[in-house]
Amino acid sequence: MGDLALVPASRLRTGVDELDRVLGGGLVPGSLVLIAGEPGIGKSTLVLQALAGIAAAHRALLVTGEESLAQVHARGVRVAADTDGVAILAESNLERVVEAITTHEPDVCVIDSIQTLVSEAAEGAVGSVSQIRQATGDLLRLAKERDTVIVLVGHVTKDGGLAGPRMLEHMVDCVITFEGEEMRAHRVLRATKNRFGSINETGVLEMRPDGLVSVEDPTGLFLAEVGERVGSCVFPVIQGSRAMLVEIQALVGPTEVVPPRRVAVGVDRTRLAQVIAVLSRHAGLRLGDQDVFVSVAGGARAIDPAADLAMALAIASAHRGTPLAAGSAAFGEIGLTGGVRPTGHWGRRLGAIGAHGLTLAVAPRMASESAEPPPAGVEISSVGDIAQALEVACPR
Ligand SMILES: Nc1ncnc2c1ncn2[C@@H]1O[C@H](COP(=O)(O)OP(=O)(O)O)[C@@H](O)[C@H]1O
Ligand SMILES: [Mg+2]
CATH class of the missing domain: 3.40.50.300 (P-loop containing nucleotide triphosphate hydrolases)
Structure with a gap:
């Protein structure tokens, strides 16, 4: 060239x-x-x-x-x-x-x-x-x-x-x-x-x-309002040389318009639509007559395929009215068949979770030879598909 x-x-x-x-x-x-x-x-x-x-x-x-x-x-x-x-x-x-x-x-x-x-x-x-x-x-x-x-x-x-x-x-x-x-x-x-x-x-x-x-270490900067709340899931996003924790929030409610609203702020619209479809088809969530709003708190962004699982859990939590387990975070890409796939930067994402004192990572299964041990104090809940992820993090 x-x-x-x-x-x-x-x-x-x-x-x-x-x-x-x-x-x-x-x-x-x-x-x-x-x-x-x-x-x-x-x-x-x-x-x-x-x-x-x-x-x-x-x-x-x-x-x-x-x-x-x-x-x-x-x-x-x-x-x-x-x-x-x-x-x-x-x-x-x-x-x-x-x-x-x-x-x-x-x-x-x-x-x-x-x-x-x-x-x-x-x-x-x-x-x-x-x-x-x-x-x-x-x-x-x-x-x-x-x-x-x-x-x-x-x-x-x-x-x-x-x-x-x-x-x-x-x-x-x-x-x-x-x-x-x-x-x-x-x-x-x-x-x-x-x-x-x-x-x-x-x-x-x-x-x-x-x-x-x-700000040298912004890992937890966007988590100011974190707590155990309905419709909220922490996600470790990778941005260049950094991993940062962000909070993905969802609001789900009966729609008054057809088709229902799907609003994405700070997350990828197409991936949101896909996550909603997978939740309906493979996890039995009825979202066809529900508006779904998903946004990242504090003006942060989570444009990253690994945000799929956190989006799904935030939506499920909002829909079921139950908060996710205290101290939890989630990451993983969701396929159209409902499988939760491994994503890049496994170690860095877990590192950010551990650095901020969170204790549970809902994450894809990793081939055992490539999985690094998690940081001290972080328990990994490995999930193979979306239904299993909901069972672990947001049981009915
Ligand atoms: N005296 C002051 N004390 C504290 N913060 C100030 C003061 N003056 C301006 N600021 C901060 O600086 C901002 C404006 O910065 P500036 O560089 O002029 O913005 P821009 O050029 O993008 O319009 C204000 O919004 C405020 O946050
Ligand atoms: Mg100016």
Whole structure:
């Protein structure tokens, strides 16, 4: 293919560990990166902290079209970021921004935000498709020509769409989303596109009054409200190099519409439909006239075939009105015949379960030669099919 972009390049570490992790080890010279998130999530804080880290060893430039220099400096003081080495420019004219990059020759330049740039060469108002296309195109060329990293901050609307066109995502090398819930302090970074690394990694940060702090061990972070509750099942999800415990919740109730609702938040819709079909056919659960809602608590995600069993148990628990056994977690892929199949990362999933003090893992049968011993304190309940799993974890 001759894709030179895949030749490993020396990466620039930002010092924000969770951002570096999601990027695949740091920023790749000459790349164009989009950091997208809702207003107020912490994008400006993240890029300022990252630039302060970059500036320790490289040339860093921040172009702000949204805030005054005084506002940027005030944030720098609040989050105790050493911004002395960061050149800061309050500018929204694209031509002047390009000129500044050309003269300043930064190794890393952040544009906060791409939606504020206006070009004399493009039609349309600030933030319009034509303006964003012009600015992104010019900055892409500049990044490649000069081997400069250019990071674009992009606003996302409440419904999750990028304010501005999809084409922005196609033009850049990496898309990093920054998400969180207003009521909770933690924020999650994910790469939804990465020409230079995996898209499975997740970065977790905590928003504190003095800035964003990387969360080194987020294993149990999403389990804040865990307990013995109807319709709840803990699942150890693998995200890149990490295993995290998440809580899969289900709500089941008589429907008023035909066909009944199947709503999936944070889990795969198709797999949910399949799990429901298998529960009906192979475990005798009558769900044909029931709405089924399944979601992952705390805004976490469990897009992983091994989530099948946890989804099934959460649904069964909700349907039967009985909580699962205390201290239990479940993982395993469910086949269309009702069999529970082994999944990857057996040891890491059990490790996360044990690390959090849970005591029972409902899991697929493993060939004895490949099964590692479980961590101390964790009992494994091996199940071969869905009916057996229900018997063990959610008896009638
Ligand atoms: N003085 C403050 N004390 C504590 N947290 C603050 C303060 N000011 C802002 N924040 C936090 O920073 C967030 C805004 O961060 P910011 O980086 O400006 O977001 P964005 O650029 O994505 O709009 C707020 O939602 C709040 O959580
Ligand atoms: Mg901002």
